[in-house]
Amino acid sequence: MSDTGAVPLVEIENVEKRFGGAGGFLSSPQPVVKALNDVTLTVPKGEAFCLVGESGCGKSTLARTVIGLHPPSAGEIRYRGKRIDNLSTRERRPYNQKMQMIFQNPYASLNPRMTVLQTLEEPLRIHRPQMSDAEIRDKVHAVMRSVGNDPAWGERYPHEFSGGQRQRISIARALMLDPEFIVADEPISALDVSIQAQVLNVMMDAQKERDLTYLFITHDLSVVEHFGSQVAVMYLGTVCEQAETRKLFSMPRHPYTQALLSAIPKMDGTGVNHVKMTGEVPTAMDLPKGCVFHPRCPHAMERCCHEVPTLKQNGSSQTACFAVEEGRI
Amino acid sequence: MSKVATFLKSDFVFRFRRDKVAVGSFIVVMALVLCAVLAPLIAPYNPYDLTTIDIMDSEIPPVWDKSEGDARFLLGTDPQGRDMLSTILYGMRISLTIGFFAVLLQATIGVAIGLLSGYLGGRVDAFFMRLADIQLSLSTLMVAIITLAVFQAAFGAELYSELAIFMLVMVIGIAEWPQYARTVRASVLAEKHKEYVDAARVIGMSQWRIMVRHILPNTLSPILVISTIQVANAIISEAALSFLGLGMPVNKPSLGSLISSGFEFIFSGSWWITVIPSIVLVVLILSINLLGDWLRDVLNPKLYKD
Numbered sequence: 001m002s003d004t005g006a007v008p009l010v011e012i013e014n015v016e017k018r019f020g021g022a023g024g025f026l027s028s029p030q031p032v033v034k035a036l037n038d039v040t041l042t043v044p045k046g047e048a049f050c051l052v053g054e055s056g057c058g059k060s061t062l063a064r065t066v067i068g069l070h071p072p073s074a075g076e077i078r079y080r081g082k083r084i085d086n087l088s089t090r091e092r093r094p095y096n097q098k099m100q101m102i103f104q105n106p107y108a109s110l111n112p113r114m115t116v117l118q119t120l121e122e123p124l125r126i127h128r129p130q131m132s133d134a135e136i137r138d139k140v141h142a143v144m145r146s147v148g149n150d151p152a153w154g155e156r157y158p159h160e161f162s163g164g165q166r167q168r169i170s171i172a173r174a175l176m177l178d179p180e181f182i183v184a185d186e187p188i189s190a191l192d193v194s195i196q197a198q199v200l201n202v203m204m205d206a207q208k209e210r211d212l213t214y215l216f217i218t219h220d221l222s223v224v225e226h227f228g229s230q231v232a233v234m235y236l237g238t239v240c241e242q243a244e245t246r247k248l249f250s251m252p253r254h255p256y257t258q259a260l261l262s263a264i265p266k267m268d269g270t271g272v273n274h275v276k277m278t279g280e281v282p283t284a285m286d287l288p289k290g291c292v293f294h295p296r297c298p299h300a301m302e303r304c305c306h307e308v309p310t311l312k313q314n315g316s317s318q319t320a321c322f323a324v325e326e327g328r329i
Numbered sequence: 330m331s332k333v334a335t336f337l338k339s340d341f342v343f344r345f346r347r348d349k350v351a352v353g354s355f356i357v358v359m360a361l362v363l364c365a366v367l368a369p370l371i372a373p374y375n376p377y378d379l380t381t382i383d384i385m386d387s388e389i390p391p392v393w394d395k396s397e398g399d400a401r402f403l404l405g406t407d408p409q410g411r412d413m414l415s416t417i418l419y420g421m422r423i424s425l426t427i428g429f430f431a432v433l434l435q436a437t438i439g440v441a442i443g444l445l446s447g448y449l450g451g452r453v454d455a456f457f458m459r460l461a462d463i464q465l466s467l468s469t470l471m472v473a474i475i476t477l478a479v480f481q482a483a484f485g486a487e488l489y490s491e492l493a494i495f496m497l498v499m500v501i502g503i504a505e506w507p508q509y510a511r512t513v514r515a516s517v518l519a520e521k522h523k524e525y526v527d528a529a530r531v532i533g534m535s536q537w538r539i540m541v542r543h544i545l546p547n548t549l550s551p552i553l554v555i556s557t558i559q560v561a562n563a564i565i566s567e568a569a570l571s572f573l574g575l576g577m578p579v580n581k582p583s584l585g586s587l588i589s590s591g592f593e594f595i596f597s598g599s600w601w602i603t604v605i606p607s608i609v610l611v612v613l614i615l616s617i618n619l620l621g622d623w624l625r626d627v628l629n630p631k632l633y634k635d
Contacts, residue, residue, distance in 0.1 A: 069527055089535065096533030109524035113546040123532045173528065 007081045009181055009213050010043040010066065015075035017061055017237075031285045035061040037237045037292070039075070040311060043230075045180075048207065048214045050228030050245070052221060052260070054281065058237040059217045060104075063185045066215060067101045068092060079181070097127050100174035102203075104186040106166035110158040116169055117154030120144070123176045139176070146209070147172045147202050164195035168202055175206060183215045188223065200227060221264050225249055233257045236292040237284060243317030253329065254319045255297050291322070299323040344627050351623040354616035361613050365422040372415035373403070377581065386410035388599045405601045407587070408594060409579070416582060417606055421613070423583040427497050428564040432556055434502025435563075439509020440545070440552065446510070447517025448540050458514070461507035469504040469566055476500050477575040490578035497576060501563050512555055516548035550628040557621030561614045568610055584610045 016037055020030030035058045043049045051059045064070050066077055068084070077085040084095050103109035110119055120140045124131055131139070141151040147168045158166055167187060174182055184203065188196040200223065206212060218224060224231055225245060232242040233256065241254040252258045259275040279296045282288055288295050294304040301322065309320040323329045336342065345351050364371065374381050387410040392398040398405070404413035442461075446454035464472075477500060481489045489496070520526065521544060529539045568585030570576040572592075577583040579590060584606045591602025 064527075067531055069530060089533070093533050096531065099531075101528070101531045103524040103528060105524055109528050111525040111529075111543055111547070114543075122529075122534075126532065126534060126538075170528070173532075177532075 008042045009045040009080060010215070011076075011078040011081075012039055012041045012043075012062070012066060013076045013078070015039045015062070015065060015072045015077065017058075017065055017070060018073045033284045034287055035237055035284060036065065036072070037287070038308075038310075039234075039237070039239055041232055041239060041242065043181075043213060043215055045213050046211065047229045048204075048216055048227055049230045049232070050216045050218060050224045051232050051234060052218060052224055053234035054219060056281065056284065057234045058284075059219075059234055060185050061237075062234070063101070063183045063215060063217050067099055067183045068095075069101075093127070097177045098179050099181045099183070100177065100179040102167075102171055102174050102182060102184040102187045105190045106163050106170055107158075107190070109170050110166060110173075112158055115155055115157055119158075119169070120154075120173055120176055123173065127177055143172045143175050146206070147175070148198075162195075163191050164199055167191060167195075167199050171199070171202060171206070175210070178210070179212070181213045181215070183217075185217045186219070187216075189218065189220065196223075203227075221261065233260065236281060236287065238292055239311055239320065240293065241317055241319045241321075242311065247316045251316065253314060253317050253324050254321050255299050255323065255329065256293050291320075293321075297323075299329055301328075341627060345623075348623055350619055354619040354623075357612060357616040358620060361421060361609075361616070362425060364418055365425050368415075368418040368422050372412075372418045373401075374412040374415040376411045376416040376419050382410050384410050388594065388602075390599070391601050391605075404605055407590060407602050408599075413601065413605060416587060417584070417609055420577075420582050420584045420587050420606065421609060423494065423577055423581065424564050424567055424585070424610075424613075427494060427501070427567045427583065428560045430498045431501035431505075431563040431567075432559045434498060435505045435559060436509055436552065436556060438503070439506040440513050442506065443510040443513025444517055444540050444545060444548075447514035448521055448536070448544060454514070457510065461510055464504070465507050469501070470569060472504045473500045473566065473570055474573065474575060477570065481575065486578075490580070493577050493581070497567055497570065500570075501566050504566075505559065505562070508555060508559060509552070512551050513548055516551055517544055520544050520547050554621060554625040554628060557617055557624060561617040561621070564610070564617075565614060584613075 016039075017035045019033040019035055021032045022029055039058075039062060041049075051062065053059050061070065065072050065085075072085050075085075076083050079095055079099065084092065087095070114122075117140060120143070121136055124136050124139060128136075140154065144151045144153070149165065149168050149172060153161070153165075153169075158169070161169065167190075171187075187203070188199050191199060203214070204227065207214065216224075216227060228245045230242070231245050231248050232239050233248075233254065234240070235256050241248065241252070241257045243253075248257065249261065252261050255275075259277050262275045275298075277296050277298075282292070282295065290306045291297070291300070291304040291309050294300040297304065303322050307322070309322050309325070311318045311320045312325065314321075314324045319325075321329075345355075369375070376382075386399070386402070386406050387408050389399045389402050389406045390397050391405040391413070392400060392403055394405075402412045402414070404417070406412055407416060442457050446457040477496060480496060484492075526539060526543060529543050534543075564584075567576055567583060568588065571583050571585030572589040574589065577586045579586065582590065587606040588603050588610070591599065591604075591606070595603050
């Protein structure tokens with residue numbers, strides 16, 4: 001595969017996403033939910049880029065915005081340097097083949113009225129009309145085998161499978177068009193713990209074999225440590241820290257990341273060493289002024305209440321925190 | 330395994346066999362439909378053939394009336410001297426035809442509109458749903474009576490009697506589309522936020538394909554349920570319109586016009602002209618509705634009783 005050199009695979013630049021707002025004729029305005037605030041991230045080719053954060057912090061919204069299910073309210077998303085967030089369905093088609101998505105709930109992401117074969121054939125029939133029936137069948141069988149599924153399952157319906165099998169089917173669907181970039185929205189959180197490792201391994205094997213780039217959304221930090229090469233930590237619609245996985249786990253900089261990592265249960269007997277946070281996550285309908293984390297931050301100062309910190313390189317990681325910038329942490 | 334064998338072994342057939350009411354009403358509906366379809370073969374007379382009708386035979390009571398009954402006419406005759414049995418069979422044929430095609434028309438219009446407004450939402454949705462609200466605020470019969478009366482006055486009774494079946498199908502079909510549109514829209518709204526629709530969008534499918542290939546098949550069970558009920562409703566509407574003289578003409582009676590034609594004789598003792606077609610109509614509607622109720626119970630797992 002030709003290397004594009006300096007141009008990263010996916011760039012997310014100053015993306016904002018707001019839901020609700022202006023009401024139309026005869027309908028009252030809805031409260032505005034600021035799901036994403038000025039998110040800037042760069043996903044280089046070949047990475048397993050993980051997004052972590054607690055529920056409601058906007059990870060899934062970011063994933064869906066990147067893949068084109070939601071148009072961003074502001075900002076740009078670029079694929080290999082080309083802007084893709086403002087394309088029509090037709091113009092987007094070449095990118096649909098390159099970018100695919102794996103969904104969270106394998107019980108909802110497969111059409112219950114279509115057999116496995118129909119589900120897997122469909123992307124090829126749309127994007128590769130020149131392929132013959134035999135070629136399509138061979139391709140489906142090959143992909144099914146590569147994710148550890150029996151090709152003989154083709155005639156069966158999704159409800160006949162277990163969660164892990166279904167998730168492998170939906171991974172197979174995402175791989176049918178030989179994509180370069182896969183967005184995985186919590187692909188293992190709906191699965192049994194015993195199946196999670198298996199599905200994760202299927203995804204890692206696929207990455208090795210096909211030179212894939214992942215944008216992997218999860219709230220499971222042990223998965224990030226095992227799977228990710230880069231991590232971005234999100235809080236309330238903003239990215240607060242981004243670093244290489246090893247560096248982030250060995251030396252978290254942002255106070256939120258520190259609190260998050262301290263919450264991982266430890267088995268080595270060193271005891272609990274929680275960074276305890278006070279208060280609740282504020283609602284995304286009424287964001288705090290300044291740094292969104294300041295009401296709960298142990299290092300918050302006057303400046304944090306007024307100014308919004310931006311993501312900057314601070315030592316080994318990029319952080320959006322004045323305390324780190326000023327060397328207070 | 331062939332599709333038929335799979336179907337016969339399915340849960341659906343199993344539950345059907347266990348339910349005596351469902352089996353009973355299914356047999357009755359099938360028997361009546363079969364009689365209607367095969368009317369030209371099994372009816373003793375052709376009620377449309379004027380040469381076989383003798384006015385001298387009018388108002389003969391059914392055979393079990395020993396004093397006046399005539400062995401030629403099992404269920405007696407109507408005021409024109411037509412054999413009641415044959416007329417009822419042919420009339421049921423007309424009623425069922427109108428019911429079936431009217432529902433087909435309702436379903437086509439309603440499903441298309443429901444799918445569009447549910448999936449596209451926004452202005453399209455607002456427009457069609459307000460239209461449906463307006464139409465539902467006028468009763469079907471009122472719309473039908475006005476339309477048919479105007480048509481009859483404008484084109485004359487003769488042309489009207491020729492076009493009666495077509496007009497009834499059109500009027501009943503168009504008047505009841507909101508039932509379908511609302512049901513389908515509700516299911517579409519539930520389906521379109523499921524992840525398989527997002528998956529289809531990520532693959533880059535066109536909106537049409539997503540609507541027709543992915544969402545529509547998942548809204549079929551409510552469509553099936555209301556279709557049975559709507560066939561019964563359409564037959565009732567047709568009977569009511571015919572009873573009011575706006576439906577099928579006397580020379581091609583449906584069940585409704587038969588009931589109506591006997592109504593003026595009911596106090597002179599010729600009860601059978603009204604009562605027998607009424608019983609047939611009631612049995613037909615009741616069986617279809619029971620079947621529809623059963624279908625709704627089976628296809629909606631939330632209503633499982635045991």
